[in-house]
Amino acid sequence: MLFDQGDSYQSAISTFVSGARPSVSFRAVDAEAVARVLASAPVFNALSETERGELVGHLRPRRFSRDEVVFHRDDAAGHVYVILSGSVKVSIPDEEGHEIVVAVEREGAVFGELALFDDAPRSATVTALDQTQVVTLAREDFLRVLERSPRATREILRLLARTVRRASGRIEDLVFLDVPGRVAKCLLDLATAHARTEVELTQDDLAAFVGATRVSVNRALADLESQGAIAVGRRHIAVKEPALLRKQVRY
Structure with missing residues (x-):
C-alpha cells in the first residue's frame, strides 16, 4: 500500500500521483483530476471514500498513444481499467484482419470488467483512439472491496447488464x-x-x-x-x- 489507514482519500490520491514511476508519469494529471474521475466512474462511485482510498494504493497508471493497443483479444485477463483522459475503442477482429467496433469509451469509463469474474482470456481488443491515460486494478484487489460493498456489487451488475443490452441493440441494428x-x-x-x-x-x-x-x-x-x-x-x-x-x- 502507498498509504496507511490514517490517510485521507485525497492524501492517498496525491501520494499515488506523485509516486507514479517516470515511465508512466502523470505530470499532466493532478490529484483532484484522479479523485474526480474515480468518484464518478461506474462501480467506483458506489464506494465510500474510505473504500476508494483502500484501492488507491493498488492502482497502476498507464499511458497509451493514439492507435496503441491496450490489450488484444485472447490476451490473459486479470485487470480492470478506468479511463482518466482520452478514449478507446473496443473491437472484435476476424481472422482476415477486419474488425467490428462494439463500443467507444471515454473519460470515466470502466472497461475490462469481465476480468473480475472469471479466468477467461480477453473477449475483445481495446485500442486508444487518442492520447489516453488509464489506471488499472488487479482482480483480487477489487474483489476484496466488492465482497464488503453490496452497493458496488449491484453497480457491477448494472455495468454488465448495460454491456448485454448494448450488444443486443447492435444485433437488432445490423438486422433491421x-x-x-x-x-x-x-x-x-x-x-x-x-x-x-x-x-x-x-x-x-x-x-x-x-x-x-x-x-x-x-x-x-x-x-x-x-x-x-x-x-x-x-x-x-x-x-x-x-x-x-x-x-x-x-x-
Whole structure:
C-alpha cells in the first residue's frame, strides 16, 4: 500500500500521483483530476471514500498513444481499467484482419470488467483512439472491496447488464437497419452517450462500428452532410441536426 489507514482519500490520491514511476508519469494529471474521475466512474462511485482510498494504493497508471493497443483479444485477463483522459475503442477482429467496433469509451469509463469474474482470456481488443491515460486494478484487489460493498456489487451488475443490452441493440441494428440508418443511429448514440456534438471517430472506425464497407459509409455520410445533419472533419464528425439523423432510423 502507498498509504496507511490514517490517510485521507485525497492524501492517498496525491501520494499515488506523485509516486507514479517516470515511465508512466502523470505530470499532466493532478490529484483532484484522479479523485474526480474515480468518484464518478461506474462501480467506483458506489464506494465510500474510505473504500476508494483502500484501492488507491493498488492502482497502476498507464499511458497509451493514439492507435496503441491496450490489450488484444485472447490476451490473459486479470485487470480492470478506468479511463482518466482520452478514449478507446473496443473491437472484435476476424481472422482476415477486419474488425467490428462494439463500443467507444471515454473519460470515466470502466472497461475490462469481465476480468473480475472469471479466468477467461480477453473477449475483445481495446485500442486508444487518442492520447489516453488509464489506471488499472488487479482482480483480487477489487474483489476484496466488492465482497464488503453490496452497493458496488449491484453497480457491477448494472455495468454488465448495460454491456448485454448494448450488444443486443447492435444485433437488432445490423438486422433491421440499412447502412444509412445504422450510420445515423451510431452517430446519435455516440453523441448522446458522451454528451458531445462531435463524435471523434475515423471513417474506417465508423465503418467497422456499423458493419459496412467504407465506400457505403462514405456515401451515407456524404448524403447526411448534404442534408445539413452532420459536418465531416478529420477524425471526427459533428452532429448538427439530430432530428434529421433520427429520420434515417427506420426499423
